[in-house]
Amino acid sequence: MTSSSPSPVHKIEEYSPNLWLTPKVDLRFDLDPHLTVVRADYDVQLNGNSPGPLFLHGENLEFLSLRLNGAIVDPSEFEIQELGILIYHPPSSKFQLTIENRICPSKNSSLEGLYQSGSMLCTQNEPEGFRKIVYAIDRPDNMMQFVVTISGDPSLFPVMLSNGNLVYEKILSDGKKEVKWEDPFPKPSYLFALVAGELVETIDSFQTKSGRNVTLKIFVEKGNEKKVSFAFESLKKAMKWDEDTFGLEYDLDLFMIVAVEDFNMGAMENKGLNLFNAKLVLADKKSATDETFESILAVIGHEYFHNWTGNRVTLRNWFNLTLKEGLTVFRDQWFTEDMTDPAVKRIKDILFLKEHQFPEDQGPMSHPIVPKSYTEMNNFYTVTVYEKGAEVIRLVSEILGRETFKKGLMDYLTRYDGQGVTFEEFISSMEAAFGKPIPNIRNWYHRSGTPKLQVKETYDPKSNEWEFSIKDSSQKDLPLIFVNSYACFDSNGTLLAEGKRIQEGHEDQIRMRAIDPSGNKPIVSFFRGLSSPILLETKLAKEEIRVLAENEPDGVSRFFNFQNLIFLWMEESIRSGKSEDLTRLLETLGSGFKKDWDKTYFSFYLTFPSLNQISEQLQCFDFLKMETLRKEAIRNIATKFTKEFQILYEENRKTIPIQTKEEIGKRRLKNTALYYLLHDPSHRFEGLAVAQQREAKHMSEEISALRYLIEIGSKEKENGISLFYDRWKEDALVLDVWFAAQVGTGENRFEELEILETHPKFFIKNPNKVRSLYFSFARNPLSFHSKSGKGYQIIAERIKQLNVINPQIAAGLAKLFSSASKQNGDLPRIAKRELEDIQNLPNLSKDLGEVVGKIINSF
Numbered sequence: 001m002t003s004s005s006p007s008p009v010h011k012i013e014e015y016s017p018n019l020w021l022t023p024k025v026d027l028r029f030d031l032d033p034h035l036t037v038v039r040a041d042y043d044v045q046l047n048g049n050s051p052g053p054l055f056l057h058g059e060n061l062e063f064l065s066l067r068l069n070g071a072i073v074d075p076s077e078f079e080i081q082e083l084g085i086l087i088y089h090p091p092s093s094k095f096q097l098t099i100e101n102r103i104c105p106s107k108n109s110s111l112e113g114l115y116q117s118g119s120m121l122c123t124q125n126e127p128e129g130f131r132k133i134v135y136a137i138d139r140p141d142n143m144m145q146f147v148v149t150i151s152g153d154p155s156l157f158p159v160m161l162s163n164g165n166l167v168y169e170k171i172l173s174d175g176k177k178e179v180k181w182e183d184p185f186p187k188p189s190y191l192f193a194l195v196a197g198e199l200v201e202t203i204d205s206f207q208t209k210s211g212r213n214v215t216l217k218i219f220v221e222k223g224n225e226k227k228v229s230f231a232f233e234s235l236k237k238a239m240k241w242d243e244d245t246f247g248l249e250y251d252l253d254l255f256m257i258v259a260v261e262d263f264n265m266g267a268m269e270n271k272g273l274n275l276f277n278a279k280l281v282l283a284d285k286k287s288a289t290d291e292t293f294e295s296i297l298a299v300i301g302h303e304y305f306h307n308w309t310g311n312r313v314t315l316r317n318w319f320n321l322t323l324k325e326g327l328t329v330f331r332d333q334w335f336t337e338d339m340t341d342p343a344v345k346r347i348k349d350i351l352f353l354k355e356h357q358f359p360e361d362q363g364p365m366s367h368p369i370v371p372k373s374y375t376e377m378n379n380f381y382t383v384t385v386y387e388k389g390a391e392v393i394r395l396v397s398e399i400l401g402r403e404t405f406k407k408g409l410m411d412y413l414t415r416y417d418g419q420g421v422t423f424e425e426f427i428s429s430m431e432a433a434f435g436k437p438i439p440n441i442r443n444w445y446h447r448s449g450t451p452k453l454q455v456k457e458t459y460d461p462k463s464n465e466w467e468f469s470i471k472d473s474s475q476k477d478l479p480l481i482f483v484n485s486y487a488c489f490d491s492n493g494t495l496l497a498e499g500k501r502i503q504e505g506h507e508d509q510i511r512m513r514a515i516d517p518s519g520n521k522p523i524v525s526f527f528r529g530l531s532s533p534i535l536l537e538t539k540l541a542k543e544e545i546r547v548l549a550e551n552e553p554d555g556v557s558r559f560f561n562f563q564n565l566i567f568l569w570m571e572e573s574i575r576s577g578k579s580e581d582l583t584r585l586l587e588t589l590g591s592g593f594k595k596d597w598d599k600t601y602f603s604f605y606l607t608f609p610s611l612n613q614i615s616e617q618l619q620c621f622d623f624l625k626m627e628t629l630r631k632e633a634i635r636n637i638a639t640k641f642t643k644e645f646q647i648l649y650e651e652n653r654k655t656i657p658i659q660t661k662e663e664i665g666k667r668r669l670k671n672t673a674l675y676y677l678l679h680d681p682s683h684r685f686e687g688l689a690v691a692q693q694r695e696a697k698h699m700s701e702e703i704s705a706l707r708y709l710i711e712i713g714s715k716e717k718e719n720g721i722s723l724f725y726d727r728w729k730e731d732a733l734v735l736d737v738w739f740a741a742q743v744g745t746g747e748n749r750f751e752e753l754e755i756l757e758t759h760p761k762f763f764i765k766n767p768n769k770v771r772s773l774y775f776s777f778a779r780n781p782l783s784f785h786s787k788s789g790k791g792y793q794i795i796a797e798r799i800k801q802l803n804v805i806n807p808q809i810a811a812g813l814a815k816l817f818s819s820a821s822k823q824n825g826d827l828p829r830i831a832k833r834e835l836e837d838i839q840n841l842p843n844l845s846k847d848l849g850e851v852v853g854k855i856i857n858s859f
């Protein structure tokens, strides 16, 4: 973390196996929040046959002692460096190394390594946190068998956990408590975990398909034990699903989850001991929204699925992060599709990809799903590695078919069990199951940017056929493979044909007969359900898109065609400078009221795209103009369908606070109706929102009502904000949404931000609070990209503070400057100046330095 020595860049072509490995480690912790002593006994072994110096990673450690084969080593035999320890002449090709150091968990605000959160001590080691705990060969291709002994004051640490199985628990003669854990499965250091503190244990169990009983435990801080039942249900569903779908059975007798308040990301798949951001475990109907419940299901599934895809088969190096993340996201998406509604889940995933991954891939942080280089690995836990990575796996599953895909996955897990591998091994297993090569699939791993495909159409009068040519013109080299699910319709919306084509390489031609005797062109819907993660340019006329938006039998495709209709209207209105005719759009929207759609689906269909979605789609950055038009359209919709929305609201008003598809759908639909009603120019529906907030039985009802009152600037806004606070001031997770709601919409929310960050319940060291306040503000374009540049100044200041507290979070916040160079007027200049200011910080962290450097280069 010094600016004196520039941080090294890791390049994929420079990867080579390590000279030494440590197949076994015996770890000892003597816990104390201020001064923890850690000792590691390694079995060291030469990897290959030419010996050389041994380097162990180590950062911010206070070195105590080093022994080789039991004997203290003379200081002239090794060197303590800033990033580790170098032992010049290891004694032989196999030996014992014992090393001891001290750390201070209570001063560790980076939340990497061993740190304090509330009354507990816990670890986060992925990707390179282990080296902040003890000297180690801290790379994923060094697999170790762990034995862990923990001792400490039993009044501070009644619970002491690590991976695997508990061997014993006892009180020592000096009154300290000691526990010993053993994990039978070898694993890299990044999967090691330790938790100790005053935790409440909740317990459940699961019987595997072979009849074994697995004990399930969730540990929480006191007071939260009533909020774990949904997490347990989710875990059991995930365990069952992995058995039913892939035949994968859990491999230990104990599975533990710990809910942690201070956590840099969502959750972590440490073997047998998953650590979770508290907001992704704790939920009850009063305090959690339907979105929270669904995230809990997905993330519990995700971490559990890592037990096979990530842990049993792990990574050779960090360049291949997508091997476990893309694959595991794909698995959790599939799981949620099966547990909820496939079309709705797919719509959510595509919306997320388009709003977050597409811009990343078009911007200064763009990288292939297997990055070519990194300075700080933490910066590469990106939507590209995760979500685009999952799209590439989905592509493979579409090419093979899901049954063959399952065989390929089983082949992969059997063949590479206990090893660290790369995406090549994964693809080769898939090809083995397929029985032939998958052409060009590897290029998806090496090519950055969203491929842009164009559709061109020509008519051949002789054969009465239309030919569609689909061309990937975005890059000459690295040809790809695409799955193109398509359907074609006549001008009345009658389905004429549908199918799935595999496009190998830059171009594909599809010929279709025009059934219509007049030779009318068929209307073709390509890449239905985003069957490949691409941007498609078509020349479809507005009328044709409308036919698709009303008639596509595929709900996902129908939804996105309707969105396209809205985007077209936006584009025309921006160009002409006034609200263009909405008649057709209103008709299409109105047709939905007559359909018998799933309620959640219908609520998505009705929801007008957000400013960020519109801006990303049209590449327009005049947010004020877009917002004016957007609100104009929303008011028009509200006025035209007042009656329908009132009926919808009444029909769905009474809900039962349970997590069933029907009740979730009702809540969503009634909220959508309420949103439109609140935009009725008469303001006569505001009372509905006020009442909904007061009488809510479920957080989805309560927070939506408040959010809308804030967004429309209702005179009831302040009352709503105080009422909400009074009800929830003791619940940190609910306060997160309260903070977020006050800065997440609306123009120039500077004052709100500055007041809220001095609020006694705001803590800059807590990432959930930083996300709810600073990230929400920075994702609100009307505030962040304010013409004055004030939004940039505010966020830049906070990034500077976070640089010292938590570099990973600081870098994450800095990434939101990625779109600054595209803004209008003075904004790019102001942003650049702010970023250069950050770059000149005397103690600029490696995380922040890498991100800011890349963004500055894009100006």
Ligand code: TRP
Pocket: 124, 126, 127, 263, 264, 265, 266, 267, 268, 269, 302, 303, 325, 381
């Ligand atoms: N591997 C985690 C996952 O399931 C993500 C992760 C990486 C993480 N680094 C972390 C989680 C740091 C918490 C803190 O996707």
Ligand code: ZN
Pocket: 302, 306, 324, 325, 328
């Ligand atoms: Zn993951």
